[in-house]
Amino acid sequence: MYECPSCGAGLEFNPKTQKLDCKYCKSSFDPKDLEEKLKDAKGDKGFSVENSKDENGNEKVDVYEAIVYRCTQCGAELITTDETIATFCSYCGSSAVLEKRNETKVAPSYVIPFTKSKEECEQAYKNKLKKAFFAPSDMLKTQQVEKIRGIYMPYWVYSFDKDGEQSNTGSRYSHRVGDYVYYDDYSIKTNIKAGCDGVSHDAASNFADNLSEAIAPFSMKEKKDFSPTYLSGFYADSEDVNGDVYREQCNEIANQQAANELKKDHTYSKYGCKPKVDMNHKETKLGLFPVYFLATRNKAGDRISYAVVNGQTGKVAAEIPIDFKKYLLVSLILSVGLFFLFNGFLTLTPTKIIVISIIFNLISLVISNSQMNKIIAREKMMDDKGNASKNNTTVKKSTSKSSLSLTTGIIAFMVAFGILTGIGNVGKFGIFIAIFSFAFITVIVSLVNNVGKNKPKAKFSEKAPKLLKPFIGLIIAIAIFIWNPVSDVYYYAGAIASIIMTIWSFFDLIKEINLLTTRKLPQLGRRGGDENA
């Protein structure tokens, strides 16, 4: 803890004034000035940045002395310069006893100081909760929200540059001869001088990528050279993910940005070229960025959900579960309104209701599939590069097989259309059947092959049990449709059974989504938080 040079009381960093304030004598100090003052004063050098030397006396890295708390329950570590902070583990929410020790830490290159106060972030979080209408009401309890805590999170800050020639190719229409169109090919070269400093990614494995990427970006224009004085009144976390893990992904962002700049030159569009720029990695530096963190344990105490707020911009990312009772109640009220609305204009013929139930079952299959991919990836921590790199697992990605499902879909369309043409039943109904065959086969093949964006996918066998209900619903509806039974009663009964399967699978899905908003308790085996004082 930094003592006030005037009265000796504790100083705390004030995000509003960007100064260290003394609550007793009301003095304010600039963090950098204070560090200089402390460097000069005897015995206080521990809390300032020092240049350490290696065994040969060469300059190595900047270091500073800090107090490190380690949570005995989850192993998380939190760094502070303030011994008197009221504490509990920010990662597992536990009130277990924290181990405390003094340690020399490598100083990061930058710090972006907190500019939003705790109260502002509490409000931002509450606003997000209010918008999430179906969130459990007890999440808004003041006592809960007050556990929010400012932590300087470690971020890798990448710099990229380019100073040299960039070659691209393009081609444009020239002329046509018979069944062939001729295109001229071009090479387009230019010399580029570009730089991009400050593409960042969190460097802590227990800070989930989906949350850190949602509260990004931080403005690098407000970065300051690191001084431990900024930590006063806050915690800091230390990096445990190698700087190389996110380098490629950040390089891609820099490349894209440079390509967009280059595209502004009309020469490229004129010659049919989508320019690419290969930026070179220059350096990776460590920065501490301000994040407010709130960890809430579930009732059983075995899972945890996080809410984070960007301490510079106030942007919120939170894992919010659905309050099932609230969801059901509001849905029922809405359905009464919809019921009267439908009665005004909608009289469903048996075929219509069967077709509608088929469509809803297909939609339900697609939604269930994408949610199950996310859930299984989260449970296996496949969706977090930082965590995967720590555990030496690889982030599995699906290969792009979308062409396969589309091809099979098109084949199904053509076969259905061919058969219907053959038996002389084209018309609107035939076209509908053909399009339906296309949609059905495309969806099913996509599910089985895990087609989709370049995101981690679960194995089909893992998610199949959860896809069973909408699939059964789909089969019932299709069977009735094909069977074309004598009595309309079968149509209605089949459609209702199929819709009930959809609704049932939806309830299952909500349970799974609620699971997705929580995580397994962290088992970090390294760093810490501490106990509620």
Place this chain on the structure above:
Amino acid sequence: MRKKIISILFILVILMAGNMSYAYNRTSYNTNKYNTYSESYNTSSSYNTTTSTAITQTNGEYQLIIEDDANLLTGSQKELLEQEMAKLTEYGNIIFKSINTNTTTAANFAKSYYNNRFGRQSGTVFLIDMKNRKIYIFSNGENYNKITDSKAETITDNIYEYATDKKYYECASEAYKQILIVLEGGKIAEPMKYISNGVLAVMVALFINFAIFKIATSNKKASGNEQIKECESYFEHTTPVVQRTGSHRVYSPQSSSSGGGGRRRRRRPEAEVVAEATASKIK
């Protein structure tokens, strides 16, 4: 891309479903029982395909017509039906028509049958189409404002079982009773409409609320562009130098764009490209 394709497909499917159901509007469905009956009927009955069975009555400006070309009703049943139908002539022309032969759909037949005779005048046709084995209610003019597509659908839904059980008089009689109720502003039973709308409303509400929740709680990943805006960056480049390196051709038949195989891209042989290459600087 996949999401876009799938959403387009769903829209198409929904549109098709809408169109299809329109095509079937105001019909009740053909049933096998019905079918079987009509076959036995065909073998056991002698046909009277003329309109000699027709009854025509005029009440003011509106007409009452019974044309039982398919011979489904007995003489006394026709008389009873005529009495029941008489009340409906207050609202418009009222027609009972049964047919054994039909070259088009029941819907088209009823529509052209009515429009050819009465045009846009108020009126309702109740058609039993033995060829397609369908019953159909078509209305026009004032009557159509009350006997809407959905009301006609409900009525045929309520009475189709009589037709299945070969009770054509009861079927027609019940149809006119319900038509009268609707024209007088009363309510008719619509059990399946309410049940299916109810189930559908619950499902749609669950989907809507789910979508609202997902949108409100989504933690959207910051885009690369947003990140770059907050970086310190600079970008300069010299005027691009363009050089023609060769050419290639793409198979693209002029006659048709589909042709099954799509476009086939074929590069010219390397030697050809080299021969064509020019070193002229264009810019």
